[in-house]
Amino acid sequence: MTDAGARPEGYAHRSDEAGPKPLPAPTPTSQPFWDGLAHGVVRVQQCDACGTWVHYPRHRCPVCLSDCLTWRVVDPHGTVYTFTVARRPTAPPFAGDVPQVIAVVELDVGVHVTTTLVGVDPTDVRIGMPVTAVFDHQDGEVTLLRFAPA
Amino acid sequence: MGQDGRGGLRGDAVIAGFVERKPERRFTGTPRFGLEQWADLAADALSDAGIAPDEVDGLCCGGDTGESTMFVPATIAEYCGWKLNFAERVDLGGASPVGMVWRAAAAIELGACEVVVCAATMQPRPPAPRPAPPDPRISFGASSNAWGSPQAEFDIPYGNLGQNCGYAMYAERYHDQFGWDQRSRAKIVADQRVSACANPDAVWFGHPVTVDDVLGSPMIADPLHMLEIVMPCSGGSALIVTSAERAKRLRHRGVAVTGFGEHLTHKTPTYAADLTTTPVGPAAKRAFAMAGVAPQDVDMVELYDCYSITVMLTIEDSGFCGKGEGMAFVSEHDLSYRGDFPCNTHGGQLGFGQPGLAGGMSHVIEAVRQVQGRAGDRQLARHDIAYVSGTGGIMSEQAALVLRGL
Numbered sequence: 001m002t003d004a005g006a007r008p009e010g011y012a013h014r015s016d017e018a019g020p021k022p023l024p025a026p027t028p029t030s031q032p033f034w035d036g037l038a039h040g041v042v043r044v045q046q047c048d049a050c051g052t053w054v055h056y057p058r059h060r061c062p063v064c065l066s067d068c069l070t071w072r073v074v075d076p077h078g079t080v081y082t083f084t085v086a087r088r089p090t091a092p093p094f095a096g097d098v099p100q101v102i103a104v105v106e107l108d109v110g111v112h113v114t115t116t117l118v119g120v121d122p123t124d125v126r127i128g129m130p131v132t133a134v135f136d137h138q139d140g141e142v143t144l145l146r147f148a149p150a
Numbered sequence: 151m152g153q154d155g156r157g158g159l160r161g162d163a164v165i166a167g168f169v170e171r172k173p174e175r176r177f178t179g180t181p182r183f184g185l186e187q188w189a190d191l192a193a194d195a196l197s198d199a200g201i202a203p204d205e206v207d208g209l210c211c212g213g214d215t216g217e218s219t220m221f222v223p224a225t226i227a228e229y230c231g232w233k234l235n236f237a238e239r240v241d242l243g244g245a246s247p248v249g250m251v252w253r254a255a256a257a258i259e260l261g262a263c264e265v266v267v268c269a270a271t272m273q274p275r276p277p278a279p280r281p282a283p284p285d286p287r288i289s290f291g292a293s294s295n296a297w298g299s300p301q302a303e304f305d306i307p308y309g310n311l312g313q314n315c316g317y318a319m320y321a322e323r324y325h326d327q328f329g330w331d332q333r334s335r336a337k338i339v340a341d342q343r344v345s346a347c348a349n350p351d352a353v354w355f356g357h358p359v360t361v362d363d364v365l366g367s368p369m370i371a372d373p374l375h376m377l378e379i380v381m382p383c384s385g386g387s388a389l390i391v392t393s394a395e396r397a398k399r400l401r402h403r404g405v406a407v408t409g410f411g412e413h414l415t416h417k418t419p420t421y422a423a424d425l426t427t428t429p430v431g432p433a434a435k436r437a438f439a440m441a442g443v444a445p446q447d448v449d450m451v452e453l454y455d456c457y458s459i460t461v462m463l464t465i466e467d468s469g470f471c472g473k474g475e476g477m478a479f480v481s482e483h484d485l486s487y488r489g490d491f492p493c494n495t496h497g498g499q500l501g502f503g504q505p506g507l508a509g510g511m512s513h514v515i516e517a518v519r520q521v522q523g524r525a526g527d528r529q530l531a532r533h534d535i536a537y538v539s540g541t542g543g544i545m546s547e548q549a550a551l552v553l554r555g556l
Contacts, residue, residue, distance in 0.1 A: 022295055024303040056304040056421075082326075082425055084318035085372040086309065091290055094309040102308060102315045104420045114310045114420045122372075127326040144307060 021093045024142050030057040032071045037143035040135050042076045044111055045069040055111035076133035077150055078107040085122040101125055105147050119148035158440035163255035164397045164404035164556065167199025167390045168515045172351045173383035173503030177274050184216030185229045187271035191388035192230060199390040200401040201265055208236035208257060208266035210250035212507045216275050236263040243292070243542025244454055245412075246270070247511035248549040252410035254391035264396065269388035272506030292543065293418075305418050313456065314379065316419050316544035318371035321459040323425040325373065328474035332373060334481050335458040336364035338493075339377055339500055341485035342455070346497025348487060348528040353381055353503035364458075378458035378500070385505025387515055394556060403522045405536075409441030409552035419544050427467060430539055430548035434468035437537075441552035445469040448552070449532040450520055451491070452513035454541035455498040464539050465493075468550065487528040495520060495528050510540045514551065521555040 026034040033056075036043035045054040049066035053074075060067050083103035089095040090102070101117040103125070117125060118134055130150035137143045169191055182190065188211070196203055209232070211222055218225045223237035236257040240246040247270060254266035286295040286302075293301040293311040305311060325332070343359045346352035359377060367376040397404030411433030416422040438444060445468060453464045462476040470491075471479040483491035496502050496516040499509045517536035519525045525533075538551040 022290070022302070022306045024307050025297050027298055027303070030303060056300050082319040082323040082419075084315045084322055084374075085369075086315050086318075087369050087371065088314075090309045090312045090315050090371075091306075097309065100309055102310050102319070104319060112420050114305045114308050114418070116308050127322065146308075 019093055023138060026142065029059050033057050034142050036073065037135055037145055038137070041073045042107070042133055042145065043071045044074045044107065044109060046072050053109045053111045055107075055113060075108045078105045078113070078131055078147070080104075080117070080125065080127050080129045080131060081106040081112055082127060083117065083125055085125070103147070105131055113145065115145055115147050117148065118146050159252070159255055159407055159410065160259060161406040161408040161441075161554065162394050163258040163391055164394050164406045165251065165389050165514070165518050165553070166201065166392050166397050166400050166404060167195055167402055168388065168518055169194035169198055170351070170387040170508070170512065170515050171273070171385045171505070173353050173385040173505045175353060175381065175383055175503070177384040179273065181274045181276045183275050184214070184271050185226065187273055187386055188215060188226050188269055189230050191269045191271065191386055192267045195267065195269070195388035195390050198401070199392070201390060201392065203230070205265045206230070206232045206267055207234055208254060208263035209234060210238045210240055210254055210266060210268040212246050212270050213239070213241050215271065234263070236266065242414075242540070242547045242549065244456060244507070244510040245540030245542035245547050245549040246507050247514050248410075248538060248540030248551055249412060251389070251391060251407060251514055251551060252412070252549070255407035255410070258391060258393055264393055266391045267388060268391060268511075269386070270507035270511050271386045272508050273384045273386055301418060305420065310418070310420070313544060314371040314374065317457040317459055318374045319419055320425050320463065320545060321373050321457075324459060324463065327426050329477060331477040331481070332365060333361050334477035335378060335462060336361040336375075337480055338455075338458045338461045338485060339364045341480075341489065342494045342498040342501045344486035344488070345495050345528055346501025349496050349502065352497040352501050353383055354497060354501045374457060374459070380456050380499045380504035380509065383503035383505045385503065385508045387505075387508040387511045389511065389515060389518065397556065402524070404556040405518045405521045406554050406556055407551060408554045409437040409439070409443075410550065411436030411440070412547075412549040414547040416546050417543060422545070426463075427473070428463045428545045428548065430464050430541070430550060431467040433548050433550040434537075434539070437550040437552050438469070441554070443535060443552060445537070448535045448537045449492070450495055450517065450530055450536050451493045452495070452517045452536060452538045453493060453498070454510060454513060454539050454548075455494055455500050456504065456541065458500070460541055460545070461493070461498070463545065464541070468537065468539065487530060492530055495525065495530065513538050513540070517553050521553060
């Protein structure tokens with residue numbers, strides 16, 4: 001159940017133990033994004049040179065490679081671009097979350113964001129469904145960006 | 151390109167021989183180190199081609215041997231006693247074997263080398279006396295959890311990792327855009343099983359399935375069912391690329407590499423520009439143009455098939471039918487080796503098994519086997535031109551070959 005490239009066999013062990021859920025560790029480049037979520041706003045970079053909205057956060061624009069990117073607070077609404085319902089955990093730490101609705105949300109500014117949908121029955125999820133941001137604060141650490149039906 | 155004088159391959163490099171281990175869900179052989187497996191595979195493939203080991207002057211390997219993560223080609227060269235003029239480590243996931251073949255062919259046409267071994271090892275190694283320390287770069291498989299990795303920060307925390315959910319999100323988007331004929335996806339699996347049942351080396355030899363069996367198997371990640379997903383296996387394979395001139399003196403019909411293409415766009419589907427148009431499109435277009443043939447000219451297609459949806463998208467984007475027409479196309483054609491659109495005549499990875507990178511090499515090797523007339527009960531009557539695709543990551547990196555028998 002994996003792509004061939006996913007198994008560097010014999011390289012080092014891959015833990016099958018559940019362990020804690022992996023959380024993001026902000027970087028100097030991405031810190032404003034995570035700080036925004038902690039304060040209940042969604043920030044996305046926009047390229048000063050070509051106007052492209054950029055997510056995930058980068059040091060340079062993926063369209064023109066300009067290094068002039070400005071953080072802007074954006075509308076936290078979007079639509080479901082695609083999704084799946086993981087009936088089996090995608091990794092052991094997520095074993096308690098199935099069925100888990102893993103989705104790609106298209107924010108109204110156009111960028112695509114990986115997320116999970118909350119507050120919705122998995123059978124009711126549809127591509128194109130309007131959603132809005134939910135700020136999921138993790139025990140004094142980072143805040144994850146989830147979405148719920150708008 | 152190529153045929154019209156605008157560069158590309160001339161078709162002066164050929165695949166001359168190969169070896170392929172029987173995939174096993176539970177390995178029954180003797181565990182060997184990756185280097186030992188490499189040497190075993192090379193020896194057997196060279197023997198099949200009829201080339202002496204001391205004539206090797208090039209190699210293409212995958213990401214690692216198990217023992218080494220750096221300086222892998224030099225380590226293999228040292229172990230096998232080769233003096234190489236060309237060495238490539240190809241890091242394209244499941245597309246790596248297709249990537250190896252065209253790189254080897256290009257190097258041979260450039261005159262850099264003359265005999266290139268391409269291999270992929272996937273058998274268990276002896277158990278280590280002490281466990282290796284955890285490595286965050288691989289602790290979640292193909293998604294790196296190292297600090298600063300985009301996957302670690304923006305995908306893994308949401309459970310968007312591994313392959314199943316990524317391909318499932320491709321499938322959801324595909325059906326949302328073009329219609330919900332799920333039986334067509336299942337038919338791909340069932341037709342390939344017909345071919346697997348004519349291949350004694352296939353993991354699913356002797357186990358036919360129906361469309362209803364596929365749709366009745368457990369849902370893993372909507373809309374993909376268990377039988378639409380490859381079975382990881384042990385295995386391994388190697389093939390030999392050499393000059394057409396040398397191939398005239400060898401045992402088997404030379405299989406010329408007449409066209410190739412390669413295209414990479416993203417690592418994680420979230421950041422792909424479009425989930426219904428995949429990178430194999432530009433790769434296929436280049437490969438066909440270089441070879442001077444059209445999709446309808448080929449006698450067989452061997453398409454990378456980690457999932458049913460991969461085959462569907464690859465049929466469309468390679469140009470065998472229009473966008474959104476794949477569901478009707480596979481419903482109207484027989485994809486088995488007996489059919490009017492022979493596709494994955496060894497059973498594909500869905501029927502043969504997926505022994506790591508050797509899974510992607512199985513498509514190349516089956517094409518060579520068919521063109522050389524060595525395919526046994528599943529031998530095609532027309533077997534001169536083959537189209538082969540490779541896919542790595544989650545439709546992230548794709549490569550295509552057109553092969554033609556001399």
